[in-house]
Amino acid sequence: MRLHRPLLVIALVAAAVVGVPPVAAAAPPGKDPVQVLAINDFHGRISPTTGNESRLPTAPGPDGVFGRGGGGERDDVVTQVGGAANMATLVQERRADFRRGAGGSAASFFVGVGDLIGESPPESATYKDEPTVEVLNALGMDVAAVGNHEFDLGLQELRRLSGATDGRFGDDIAACQGVTPGVDGCFGQAEHAFTGANFPYLAANILSAGTGEPILPPFEVLFTPRGVRVALIGVMRESTATSERPEGLGNVVFREEADAVNRLVPQLRSEGIEAIGVLLHAGGQRPAGDINGCEALDGAVVDINQRITPAVDFIVSADTHEAYNCMLPVPGGEPRLVTQAGSYGQMVTDVRLTLDRGTGDVDRAATYAATNVPVTREAPDPGVRAIVDYWVAGPAGQVPAEGAGALPGEGDTGSGAADDNRLLIGVVILGAISLAVLAVAGNRRARRNRRRRAWESYGYAPVGRVRTPPRVPPADTPSSRD
Structure with a gap:
């Protein structure tokens, strides 16, 4: 159920999901368990990936160390990963794992941290990433932060794709508005007819140069079944202003990431919201190794974390296509969860928190942890696989x-x-x-x-050259080359 309110609230009451073995214990009195499942830098990989994108080192080789063995060759244990249908199964399993024994106060949310679309493979890119949006809807995504590649086809196109809010940010654009169905948008037919995302995109630090207001909603507020609220703030790396095409971004100005977050926190707390997370499309780098490690993490996310107020409880990051699971120091506060889940749908981050109903805040003395979980290929979800198969078969023309x-x-x-x-x-x-x-x-x-x-x-096409999808001619119709 989505509620359009000035505070941009989504009321999400979780339904039971069948799944895998129990781990979660029953919630203590007065506590609400919360799960945040997160992906980043998906880049439209709805089909099972191939090559290096499908190979995830999940354990060290015989020498006990990730990387190259004594002979100079990589000897890590590699797992085949990826594919939206496999991700759907994993999300269902992790939710069942979380909810079993957690009680009726448990809430599970699925979020994205940018670059979910853009630089996608052809089965999505040809159709302006509408196939990826359909898949994310089927996966049950609740909210996403923008990444730089969400702007590859321009701000208005992003607004067309994204879920409408309450009209305050110019993103109430209908899914087929401004396009000719089947030619330059709204390509799907029957049950695949495009209706836009069922979730909003967030961008707290991208402001209209004319009004000074965010061009998209800056945050979303999620509810547990008992009414405890969690706010998620979405921000994108400030350097996007100089690294991306200006025509894609439009007439905007960028606010520094931590500054944008810190400006919103007092507003949220004045509304009685104490549990706050950040979906940050900026990240860090570290040597190859354990996907749940944090050794030698460096880069923008380390600096941004240092400057974000201690009132923020966790940061889910993105952009650098790295995997890490960290507890980073915070000046004047407790160490904070900071994570990233690689890229291309190779894994999902499973964040687990406990909210205190009395204070509304995260109880860090209770459950406060995260795990990066590989998207393995044992049992693809048939419903999502059918969506992917439809687009791979393609309502496209031939030449x-x-x-x-x-x-x-x-x-x-x-x-x-x-x-x-x-x-x-x-x-x-x-x-x-x-x-x-x-x-x-x-x-x-x-x-x-x-x-x-x-x-x-x-x-x-030459690698890295394609940004604009081709016009899709009607099915079985030769192209204009004739």
Whole structure:
């Protein structure tokens, strides 16, 4: 149930979920157990990943040390991970693990920490990441912070994708507003018809240059079944202002991350909210090792944590594609949970807290811990797998096979990739882009004498060049190259 209030409140009453063996003990009197499941930097990896993205070192090799063994080769124990259907199963299992024995006051929330979309594989990117949004809805995501890649197609497109709030932040844009269904948006049909995210995106430190107000909601307030509140503040790394395309961000100014958080905390506490977490799209780096380790953590998240008020109880971070699970020192306060869950859906962070109903605050003497859990591939959820299969099959058009007179190195694949990327790598003649040339060196895995889905060209474009998805022609209709 979503409530539109000035404080942007979501009332979330958790339903029972079947699952795996019990671990949680019964909640003490006057306490509400809370679970925050978190992912970050998913980048639209709805299908099971391949290559290095699918390989997660989960234990050291025979030498007992992560990294290279005595012979110079990596000898770590590697687990195959990834895929949205496998993540759905893990989320269900972790919720069941948490709730069993925790009592009726337990609350579980699923959150994202930015870059959930953008720089996605073709089965999502071709359709403006609507497939990823559909998957996140099916996973039950409650709220997400923005990352830099949420702005790849511009602020208005992000507002179209994101869940509407109460109209204060200009994000009440209908899912199919401003697009031609099936051509440049709203690609799904029947039960896959696009309705937008069921969750809002947060951005406390991105302000309109004209009004000084946040361009998206700065925080969300979540309720336990007994009415104890938890506020989540979303912030993105300040350096995005100079590292990303200005046309994607619009006319905005950035506030420093810790400053944005510290300005909101007094407002939240004045409303009686004491349990506060931060979804921070900035992170740190550490040597490869235990996904639940914290040794030698360095980078922006360490500095930001030092400057965020001790009133904040935990920080779930992102952006650097690292895995860590830390208790970092806080000047003038107790050590604080700071985590990150790698990237590409390889793992989920499971944060467990206990709220005191009397004070409304996190009771750190009770449960206060986190675990990064690999997304293994034993039992994919059939419902989410059906969504992924629909988009992989693709309501996309096809382009013809290679014809006579092809350029050297040009196949049906290379020409299609050039067509799809003409706005990026074309030659401008008389004010129009009339020739698209794809370097032969970039034409990977060229395929001859076959037809292909429109999105397949994404796999052949020069790495890192694609930002704008191609227009998807109607099904079974040749492209304009004819």
